[in-house]
Amino acid sequence: MIFIFLLLILIPFIPALVELAVKKDKDPLIIKQDYSKDPAFFGKSFSKILEEAISKVDIELLDSLKSIDIPLSSDKPEKLIFFTNEVGGKHPRSIVFVRGQESKTVEPLTTNKEVIAYGSLRIEHSTFARSMLIFGNLEVKAPLEVARWIHVEGEATIKAPSILGINFYSSEKITIDASCTFTRIYAKEINIGWGIKKSSFNNPARIEGNIKSKEAMSIKTADRSLIIEGNIISEKDIIIEGDVWVKGNIFSHEGVVIIKGVVVGMEGAIKSVVGKKSVIMEGNTKIYGYVHTDGEGIIKV
Amino acid sequence: MALLIIFLKTYIMLLVFIITAYIFRHYLFTYNRAFGEQKVSYHDILDSEMTYVSALIPMHNEEKVAKYILSALVDQDYPKDKLEIIPMNDHSTDKTKEIVEDFAKKYPFIKPLHRLGDEPRGKPAALNDALKIAKGEIIVVYDADYIPPKGQLRELVVNFSDPDVGAVMGRVVPINAGKNLLTRLLDLERAGGYQVDQQARYNLDLIPQYGGTVGAFRKSLVLEFGGFDTSILAEDTELTFRLFVNGYKVVYANKAECYEEAPEDWRVRARQIRRWSHGHNQVLFKYLVPLWRSNLSFLQKLDGTLLLFIYAVPFLLLLGIVDSLILFFLGEMEILSGFWILLGVVAYNTFGNFAPFFQIGFAVFLDGGVERLRLLPIFYFIFLFNAWYTSLGFIDAVRTTITKKQAVWHKTERFRSA
Incomplete structure (x- = not known):
């Protein structure tokens, strides 16, 4: 009887004693010590990963390639498709990389991965992408839908109704002249609509x-x-x-x-x-x- | 004798009422955290024009940890022209002074304050001295064993964009959680206290508490209040109630997480919780009446009262046990009878007793912990341990309040390898 009593008393403690012995979950809650609020976080991190992956490829070879498989993360390699100045088409599983300095879409563009433009990009046809990393300016003249983030190193101009993802960043200026949805927008200057009255604050x-x-x-x-x-x-x-x-x-x-x-x-x-x-x-x-x-x-x- | 028995029975009934109030509070907080609307701090504000900040670090024999907190503060992304770091070397007899001076030589924004000789010891007295030389309107305080992440000063300070905010409190996470049984249990306790308790109090517009570290306050307000009361060991709890009573609020910033070093030794933990209880109960004696005379809402007054009594309850419970023993030997245990009372007792024993455990369990769940949840039954023992030393702290507070004797600050020993 005493044994059964002790056993019953001990039962709730058995899982605890096992965990104390095995220590499966002993690490402290993870706090990222280098965390610092940065609206350009997504673009910068992706840029860093991309840079590291591309640095392993022969640069001369890279210029001549139409596509390449590169390991962007620890998972399976990602397919990068290269375009020069004109881009478009459906590439659901590929990252689209536009090499030209002044590029534009020539037909609707769809990818469930990222769109990267080494220079400026003009979107003249409807476009869907997971994210966009633009090293020049971005001009949107046709509907754009982005699921995650947009990072523009130059200026961004949106002239067509768009879905701007969860983070829209420009290191310069963003001008939006169309109805859009967004979660976060950051730029040194964000203009909604074209006609800001410059001197409307006389005698305020x-x-x-x-x-x-x-x-x-x-x-x-x-x-x-x-x-x-x-x-x-x-x-x-x-x-x-x-x-x-x-x-x-x-x-x-x-x-x-x-x-x-x-x-x-x-x-x-x-x-x-x-x-x-x-x-x-x-x-x-x-x-x-x-x-x-x-x-x-x-x-x- | 009859009067004594009535008194003893009334006390038991009062105790049941008090415990029920705390049970309800624990369940309400857990429910709110699970299903209620979550209120966030002001950390989403990005502002390039940050205010000048003074970061104070109370230090007494901190040679094991000093370099970590100083390095972490030097690495902050806060503009250096708007930051000064004041390590307050409070009568250290180890190498704290040398470590602090080495840092000060390298970084001009580190301005040590060495407190020596006959100057009164302890954190409140050191803070008062530091406030006299601090240039910042916003004062951030870190205990010496803390390691703040790079962006944390900004995350705390931005909350003062709201003019009604008198103080802000971040979240404490033990870095040595896996060291031993004690640290693992303290890790659970901290999770429940911050992830659920503090956040729920903030959500419900009640009394979130400024905890004296990983926190910040407005210097002008504290100076207006006459500085910290050096006779009180819990300067953080006192500031919380001063702020609320005077119409200001405390923001709880759950995202502002910071590592601390939890005590790894039961004796050190005993001294720590006894000191907390001593200080907290001093605040209870000083602020219970002002709290009810203030313009706070009824719910804030009620929550403030429950918060003030939190370190007194274990002592009241111990008295309750003595009370019930006396009643038992007097053959007077039948206080109330009837089926509904039996139902209440069964419900309490199967559900009510576990209210704090639900709170901790849900906090661990929110943090993504899985296996550590299994430690919850053992938490019962630290509950008993805390209850005993908290009761001693309550007695200390009664003694120092009556005798007006200066309370002695017992520093928490550090365990990190220097």
């Missing part, structure tokens, strides 16, 4: 410091423009419309809407517009920096 009203609210807030201008020197923070929705220049960050735990003439940040600095559930931007808005949402990002032009 000013609000010094930060604006904080637990409720939804709406800021609209009528006759006179407004400059807000600090951050705008709210637990609920933030709607800003008209000639309003916010020099700080905009953050909402819900949604952010910025419409018609709103400017966020200033040249030479990076500021953010963060709406945890949604960010909606309409024509004639300009952001110096970063736009982020974990929910719906919508651009209406």
Whole structure:
């Protein structure tokens, strides 16, 4: 009886004692010690992997090849298909590499892998890609759908309705003149719509410091423009419309809407517009920096 | 005698009520973390115009760990022209001073503060001295055994974009989790405490706690409050309640994870938890009334009260055991009778007792741990261990509060190889 009693008492502890002896799950939770928030993270990491893989191939041989299998990760090798100045077609399992300095699509382009352009790329036909790494400028004149990220080293111009993935980065300027969806956009200057009024902040009203609210807030201008020197923070929705220049960050735990003439940040600095559930931007808005949402990002032009 | 028995029975009933409140709290937090809307900190804000920051590191005989924390802070991606690091060498008798000076020679933004002679010892006193020379409006504090990742200063400081934020707290992860049974159990405890408890309190707009390390606060506010109270051993808990009572809030930044070194020796752990309990209960005695007089919401006051009493409950439980023994020998154990009471007792014993274990289990699940979940039954023993030393800490707090005697700061011993 005593044995059975002890056994019953011990039963819950047996798996614990096994784990203590075997130590299968003893490592600490992994914290990436080199983690640093970087909006160019995806493009940079892919670029690094690509560079390492290509460095193992004879460069003269590479120039003459139409395709090559290279080990991009520890899994099976990936197929790279090379194009020079004109690109298109369906390549569902291949990475598309465009070698020309000034390239363009000549027919619809589809790949479930990455599109890499060594120079500038003009998209004139509908295009679908997992991700895009463009070392020059990107000009989108036909619908573009990207599942993951877009990294542009030059300027990016979007003139056709597009799905811009989870991270759209340009090291220079992004101009969007079509209705799009997005999750994160980063550039030194982001223009939504073409017609930003350059001198609309004459004789403005000013609000010094930060604006904080637990409720939804709406800021609209009528006759006179407004400059807000600090951050705008709210637990609920933030709607800003008209000639309003916010020099700080905009953050909402819900949604952010910025419409018609709103400017966020200033040249030479990076500021953010963060709406945890949604960010909606309409024509004639300009952001110096970063736009982020974990929910719906919508651009209406 | 009759009065005594009524008193003892009332105490048992009160205790049942208190325990039920904590059980409900644990389940609510776990449920919220599992199914509720998760509130994130302000870490998604990218801002090139960061404010000037002073990073303070309290150090007393930290030769085993000093170089790691200093190197980690030197490697931060925070703009160096907006950063100063102040290692606070507090009466060290080992090589801490030499290590700190070596770093200061290489990096001009490291500005050591050496506290020697008759200056009062302990973290609160050292922090007060450091605040006098710190140039930053935002003060970040790391204990010497911590190793922050490269981007963590930015991740903490950006939370002060919200003018209502008085302090921010990151998440602590033991780097030596797999060392021995104690560190493995402490790893589980930390997971439950941060991944579920702190995050749920932040989600529910209750009282997330500033923990005194991997955290930051506004210098102007602390100076406005008159600095840290050097008689209180838990300057972090005190600051939390000062901030909330004065209308500010604490942000919990779950993504700001940082390695610490958990105690590897049971005696060291005993001293640590006894000191925490001592300090926390001092804060209970000082802030319970101001908390209920503040403009906080009822739920915040309730959560604040439960948080304040958390290190007093084990002592109250021990009294409850003594109480029930007395009642047993007096033959007065029948307090309430009836089928519904029996049902309650069975429900409590099969479900209620496990509330903290559910919390820890869910935290480990969120972290992707699998095999370590099997250690949960053993956690019961550390629960008993903690209860005993926490009770001693409660008695310490009562004694120092009554006698007004200065509490002595017992430093936690380090185990890392230098």
